[in-house]
Amino acid sequence: MSAVADTHAQEHHHGPAKGISRWLLTTNHKDIGTMYLMFSFTMFLLGGTMAMVIRAELFQPGLQIVQPEFFNQMTTMHGLIMVFGAVMPAFVGLANWMLPLMIGAPDMALPRMNNWSFWLLPCAFLILVSTLFMEGGAPNFGWTFYAPLSTTYGPPSTTFFIFAVHIMGISSIMGAINVIATILNLRAPGMTLMKMPLFVWTWLITAFLLIAVMPVLAGVVTMMLMDINFGTSFFDASGGGDPVLFQHVFWFFGHPEVYIMILPAFGAVSHIIPAFSRKPLFGYASMVYAVGAIALLSFIVWAHHMFTVGVPLAGQLFFMYATMLIAVPTGVKVFNWVATMFRGSLTFEAPMLFAVAFVILFTIGGFSGLMLAIAPADFQYHDTYFVVAHFHYVLVPGAIFGIFASAYFWLPKWTGHMYDETLAKTHFWLSFIGMNLAFFPMHFLGLAGMPRRIPDYALQFADFNMVSSIGAFMFGATQLLFLLIVIKCIRGGKEAAAKPWDGAEGLEWTVPSPAPYHTFATPPEVK
Amino acid sequence: MRVHAKRAGALLGGLVFPTWSMADWTMNMTPGVTGTSNDIFSLHMTILWICVVIGVVVFGVMFWSIFAHRKSQGHKPANFHENTMVEILWTIIPFVILVVMAIPATATLVDMYDTTESEVDIKVTGYQWKWQYEYVDQDFGYFSNLATPRDQIENRQDKGENYLLEVDNPLIVPVGKKVRLLLTANDVIHSWWVPEFGVKKDAIPGFINETWFRVDEPGTYRGQCTELCGKDHGFMPVVVEAVPEEEFNTWLAEQKAAAEKERELTQKDWTMDELMARGEKAYQTACAACHQPDGSGAPPAFPALKGSPIATGDMTAHIDIVVNGKAGTAMQAFGNQLSEVDLAAVITYERNAWGNNTGDMVTPKEILDYKNQQ
Numbered sequence: 001m002s003a004v005a006d007t008h009a010q011e012h013h014h015g016p017a018k019g020i021s022r023w024l025l026t027t028n029h030k031d032i033g034t035m036y037l038m039f040s041f042t043m044f045l046l047g048g049t050m051a052m053v054i055r056a057e058l059f060q061p062g063l064q065i066v067q068p069e070f071f072n073q074m075t076t077m078h079g080l081i082m083v084f085g086a087v088m089p090a091f092v093g094l095a096n097w098m099l100p101l102m103i104g105a106p107d108m109a110l111p112r113m114n115n116w117s118f119w120l121l122p123c124a125f126l127i128l129v130s131t132l133f134m135e136g137g138a139p140n141f142g143w144t145f146y147a148p149l150s151t152t153y154g155p156p157s158t159t160f161f162i163f164a165v166h167i168m169g170i171s172s173i174m175g176a177i178n179v180i181a182t183i184l185n186l187r188a189p190g191m192t193l194m195k196m197p198l199f200v201w202t203w204l205i206t207a208f209l210l211i212a213v214m215p216v217l218a219g220v221v222t223m224m225l226m227d228i229n230f231g232t233s234f235f236d237a238s239g240g241g242d243p244v245l246f247q248h249v250f251w252f253f254g255h256p257e258v259y260i261m262i263l264p265a266f267g268a269v270s271h272i273i274p275a276f277s278r279k280p281l282f283g284y285a286s287m288v289y290a291v292g293a294i295a296l297l298s299f300i301v302w303a304h305h306m307f308t309v310g311v312p313l314a315g316q317l318f319f320m321y322a323t324m325l326i327a328v329p330t331g332v333k334v335f336n337w338v339a340t341m342f343r344g345s346l347t348f349e350a351p352m353l354f355a356v357a358f359v360i361l362f363t364i365g366g367f368s369g370l371m372l373a374i375a376p377a378d379f380q381y382h383d384t385y386f387v388v389a390h391f392h393y394v395l396v397p398g399a400i401f402g403i404f405a406s407a408y409f410w411l412p413k414w415t416g417h418m419y420d421e422t423l424a425k426t427h428f429w430l431s432f433i434g435m436n437l438a439f440f441p442m443h444f445l446g447l448a449g450m451p452r453r454i455p456d457y458a459l460q461f462a463d464f465n466m467v468s469s470i471g472a473f474m475f476g477a478t479q480l481l482f483l484l485i486v487i488k489c490i491r492g493g494k495e496a497a498a499k500p501w502d503g504a505e506g507l508e509w510t511v512p513s514p515a516p517y518h519t520f521a522t523p524p525e526v527k
Numbered sequence: 528m529r530v531h532a533k534r535a536g537a538l539l540g541g542l543v544f545p546t547w548s549m550a551d552w553t554m555n556m557t558p559g560v561t562g563t564s565n566d567i568f569s570l571h572m573t574i575l576w577i578c579v580v581i582g583v584v585v586f587g588v589m590f591w592s593i594f595a596h597r598k599s600q601g602h603k604p605a606n607f608h609e610n611t612m613v614e615i616l617w618t619i620i621p622f623v624i625l626v627v628m629a630i631p632a633t634a635t636l637v638d639m640y641d642t643t644e645s646e647v648d649i650k651v652t653g654y655q656w657k658w659q660y661e662y663v664d665q666d667f668g669y670f671s672n673l674a675t676p677r678d679q680i681e682n683r684q685d686k687g688e689n690y691l692l693e694v695d696n697p698l699i700v701p702v703g704k705k706v707r708l709l710l711t712a713n714d715v716i717h718s719w720w721v722p723e724f725g726v727k728k729d730a731i732p733g734f735i736n737e738t739w740f741r742v743d744e745p746g747t748y749r750g751q752c753t754e755l756c757g758k759d760h761g762f763m764p765v766v767v768e769a770v771p772e773e774e775f776n777t778w779l780a781e782q783k784a785a786a787e788k789e790r791e792l793t794q795k796d797w798t799m800d801e802l803m804a805r806g807e808k809a810y811q812t813a814c815a816a817c818h819q820p821d822g823s824g825a826p827p828a829f830p831a832l833k834g835s836p837i838a839t840g841d842m843t844a845h846i847d848i849v850v851n852g853k854a855g856t857a858m859q860a861f862g863n864q865l866s867e868v869d870l871a872a873v874i875t876y877e878r879n880a881w882g883n884n885t886g887d888m889v890t891p892k893e894i895l896d897y898k899n900q901q
């Protein structure tokens with residue numbers, strides 16, 4: 001009886017609730033998507049500010065601005081906030097907004113859990129950021145928090161850090177369950193799996209990765225918690241434990257995690273490049289298989305982060321070969337994007353600029369990844385700035401440019417207005433130059449022998465560090481422009497058509513711009 | 528000011544002519560002085576060129592499209608979206624390239640893992656934040672600390688040529704001999720790296736890792752700790768001096784004699800002033816990094832010693848914490864790190880410096896007795 005009444009009530013449900021309760025209690029995928037995106041951008045600015053502190057200290061040799069203790073807190077918090085606070089929530093935000101629109105669903109499958117998984121995040125990050133103000137300071141052992149530095153030798157705030165990781169892990173797992181339930185159950189009639197848009201495919205695979213590895217992360221921090229507070233010795237050699245075990249468990253989570261941060265960007269770019277090339281995506285099926293292959297391989301390569309810990313020769317060889325293998329499906333994806341552009345009819349609006357830069361710069365990050373995979377050479381690269389250059393190339397122009405490309409691509413759908421193209425192009429070019437200036441010289445620094453995570457360095461590294469810092473300041477300042485562009489776009493601007501990009505394809509462009517509060521109450525038919 | 532001007536000039540020059548200006552603008556890995564490091568260098572160059580060639584081809588096609596297939600050029604889009612032949616090719620070709628690359632990489636790795644038939648064995652122990660080198664079978668060893676003065680780090684003095692890459696006691700090895708290192712750590716994980724040797728290996732508490740090198744050129748080679756190990760991770764360099772065999776043997780004999788003499792010092796009768804003088808020196812190398820030169824510490828991780836209950840209270844408790852450390856904290860057991868003389872001197876110093884005027888004095892003999900009781 002009540003089920004009937006509920007169905008009836010929904011038909012009369014038109015707009016959002018008023019005031020703060022709209023945001024606190026909302027179960028609407030668009031509201032929750034917006035909140036995720038705003039939260040992620042806030043964290044991006046916060047983590048970015050920490051990066052500015054790091055680069056300011058490294059501007060010159062000698063200790064100028066901060067002491068080593070605080071420097072280590074900055075590198076740790078920068079990493080944690082960017083990975084768990086900026087990149088992952090941004091993709092969940094995009095998923096919330098776009099997955100239902102792309103598959104013709106009225107909302108996410110589990111809307112109340114959706115609200116809950118968002119609101120856990122600000123709680124987790126309040127706890128994490130509050131550690132900065134605790135006695136002994138914030139976590140200072142790097143975002144990889146290797147034991148025993150993080151257990152026996154960690155600051156008192158480590159327990160709060162563990163609690164924060166648990167909460168964000170729960171949030172991610174619930175988000176992933178929601179994505180899988182939505183994609184597998186709520187697709188419009190006629191949308192078979194191999195007709196799904198690639199962003200949907202990549203998110204489906206990402207969600208499985210999340211469900212597989214977030215519990216592993218939870219496990220490893222729980223073991224830390226026991227070691228710190230309850231006298232166990234999982235990672236304490238003097239109690240019979242094994243510090244290397246920590247690294248195995250952490251990287252079993254950590255390697256799939258890096259694909260969690262990049263696969264959704266692969267998906268988004270696979271929409272944007274065809275749209276602005278006015279030509280269908282080349283090799284749809286091979287794109288899907290490549291993502292699947294990357295995801296599977298990501299589970300058997302973790303020890304390539306540990307080539308110097310003394311893994312036996314056979315293990316070393318296995319992980320080297322498996323890691324090199326990842327280059328094959330990744331290469332297929334890059335070749336497909338280039339083939340999509342080939343003989344298209346190209347225009348270069350902001351989303352396309354970010355997407356093309358994504359392909360080029362992510363490939364450069366892929367190249368350095370391939371170099372790092374060569375185990376003997378890794379003995380020189382490992383834990384130097386070469387690694388810092390590598391992962392910033394796959395994360396900044398990879399994940400973050402992917403997010404910017406998506407934001408510009410779908411902003412007209414979200415707000416109903418076109419963003420300011422001139423400002424957006426300025427944002428792109430300044431970001432592009434700043435980012436390359438900041439991160440490319442890090443390759444040289446690493447090859448010349450500069451270790452990572454040091455607050456001060458020998459004199460031969462001085463010049464490139466200064467260049468890198470200048471680039472970083474430029475990149476950092478430029479991101480405020482993005483905030484301005486988005487605010488401007490929300491408040492007004494040219495009216496956006498339902499399909500503002502003439503080459504764009506997909507169900508999301510069949511609903512008006514801005515997308516009404518409730519869409520696809522009746523599922524569309526996909527032929 | 529002049530340094531700034533020079534650096535600004537270098538900045539400008541480096542941006543315009545990256546390879547043309549001074550050595551500070553090194554952009555590539557350099558081949559080292561061992562066979563391993565040369566093998567690594569050639570692997571590095573091979574994979575780098577493979578990446579460059581693939582990059583030129585892929586980005587070439589891409590830029591061709593960007594310039595020639597623009598809508599503004601009036602280019603009409605084609606409509607193809609798959610080609611099985613091409614897709615199979617660009618899966619197989621990269622795979623073949625990788626197999627070709629894997630062969631020399633495997634050979635190098637097998638060689639790097641071959642630690643047999645070593646001629647000199649040295650145990651390397653990582654501490655927060657120094658290295659200990661022990662010559663296995665020679666019954667002596669020593670610590671190697673950063674030698675760069677605090678004033679240079681804090682910018683009160685001009686920085687020296689080997690800023691942050693200099694130590695008080697470098698590791699001495701003979702040239703032309705296969706040196707095997709046995710690495711472990713006392714507290715957290717460290718990593719021992721000398722780029723010119725192509726040797727980097729983690730030093731992990733509870734584990735003993737092995738690695739080896741053979742240097743043919745005499746010289747001084749510098750590296751750093753490469754695993755984040757706490758606050759002074761950036762301040763624990765590695766310096767290795769490779770010397771001709773004869774010189775090495777003489778040095779070895781001297782060191783063994785000196786170690787013997789140090790042991791004899793324990794029996795000497797020390798005065799307060801002697802202990803204070805020696806204690807100040809030992810304090811600066813062993814304790815000041817955490818407890819600060821003026822004993823003020825950095826609470827809560829590193830408590831102050833000035834006016835502290837330990838340093839001004841019961842003497843036995845003070846000896847206990849210095850010799851045995853305190854479990855679960857960053858306070859290490861110095862019992863095996865410092866000689867009895869240095870332990871006695873440091874404890875005496877801590878009890879009488881910075882206004883801790885207890886007037887207490889402990890002699891090396893008393894420390895020895897304390898250790899023997901345990």
